[in-house]
Amino acid sequence: MPAPAPDNVSGLGVLTRLRRNGFAAFPSRCFQEQVVSLRALGRSLILASGPDAVQAVLATDAASFQRLRMGRRVLGPIVGEGILVSEGETWRRQRKAMAPAFTPRVVPTLARHIASCADASLPAVEVCRPVDVFALTQTLALDIAAVTMFSMTSASFGAALRQMVTGFMNGIGQPRPSDFLLSSAVPSVADWRRARFRKRWVKLIEAIVAERPVIEDGESPRDLFDLLTQAFGEKDGVPGQAVLDEVATMIVAGHETTATALFWAVWLLAHAPDWQDAVTREVREVDLSPSGAAEALEHLPVTTAVVKEALRLFPPAFMTGREATTDTELCGQRVAKGAMILLPLWMLHRNPALWTVPERFDPSRFLGGVELPRFTFLPFGAGPHVCIGAQLAMTEAVLVLARMVQLFAISVVDGEAVLPVGVLSTRPERSVLFRFLRRAQA
Secondary structure (H helix, E strand, C coil): CCCCECCCCCHHHHHHHHHHCHHHCCEHHHHCCCEEEEEECCEEEEEECCHHHHHHHHHHCHHHEEECHHHHHHHHHHHCCCCCCCCHHHHHHHHHHHHHHHCHHHHHHHHHHHHHHHHHHHHHCCCCCCEEHHHHHHHHHHHHHHHHHHCCCCCCCHHHHHHHHHHHHHCCCCCCHHHHHCCCCCCCHHHHHHHHHHHHHHHHHHHHHHHCCCCCCCCCCCCHHHHHHHHHCEECCEECHHHHHHHHHHHHHHHHHHHHHHHHHHHHHHCCHHHHHHHHHHHCCCCCCCCCHHHHHHHCHHHHHHHHHHHHHCCCCCCEEEEECCCEEECCEEECCCCEEEECHHHHHCCCCCCCCCCCCCHHHHCCCCCCCHHHCCCCCCHHHCCCCHHHHHHHHHHHHHHHHHHEEEEECCCCCCCEEECCCEEECCCCEEEEEECCCC
């Protein structure tokens, strides 16, 4: 992990460090203190990193907090008014519209699509040359997002979309201190650049939607897009901005987080041959074809544990934030209306008081039917705003990882350590090459 911030870091220091890497922004004392109170240019900044504090902010006292306005400022250019940044009645309407696409009863259909995409991509991996696994998982996750949620392929737009998302995350998507501290009515240079990005991004999303096959009159909704169109409407056959914003949100969130989770799972297995052997034994006789994928899930406890341990160590959603809407208390400390609260969820996952040898990769933590305390492991958040696509993400990560290990023995070409970089998700600091050897050859 990157070195933590010093224990005497200021609030402004935390916000400045967040632009470079969220894993280096917080002091180690957050492991010992439920709540750390700081100031940033006169504003109250609270770091809530203990399970009781996180539970209060996200669940039991959630009504006293709202999403940070910073989120809308930074993410707005790429998700518009989508469910990732909305609040109140708008958020409730969006959640209701999307819910049918993410219920347990759709898992068999999702599993079939995921397996089909995996079978289309993974056998074609060139084993004669090093493999950039992050690029591979990005491409595959985008294909799966396009098929499962929008009944289309990403062949024509995948490269352009990945390029724009990566450029955004490496540039104007990095939060500045001004994003936290300036009133939304006061524009910044970054806001101007984000507005320019927004115009190009909307054009790309409109082009993607224009390629999608049209549903015939009288047909039942076949995917998330149809549900969104029914809920938010269209004019003269053209979906409104609300639909486009949710399309962008689901494509970006759906492929970015799963791609990063899969990368770290592969990276960890490549460095833990015993656990890779355990997954290999588990998947050897399991039917991971499109017809068998749904039933296969219950036969993959070790693979599932590996994915969960990867999510513990390198959660894609490593941090969230809230703003107090009223004067309240948090673990005995006064919180004034308007205070910013940052919740580094990754620190829950690595807290020595909550986990035995937390820096060790040990999937056995998630085996044997042990129930973890609810607010110690939160890869998908918690409370009213818990990730709506959590089940889809887990299904995808487990099935793809299982199929990958079923086909290939995986090792690293470059054995040097790779640090996680937390900006909007948890990406590796650099491109990492892996060696894939077909199991028949191994």
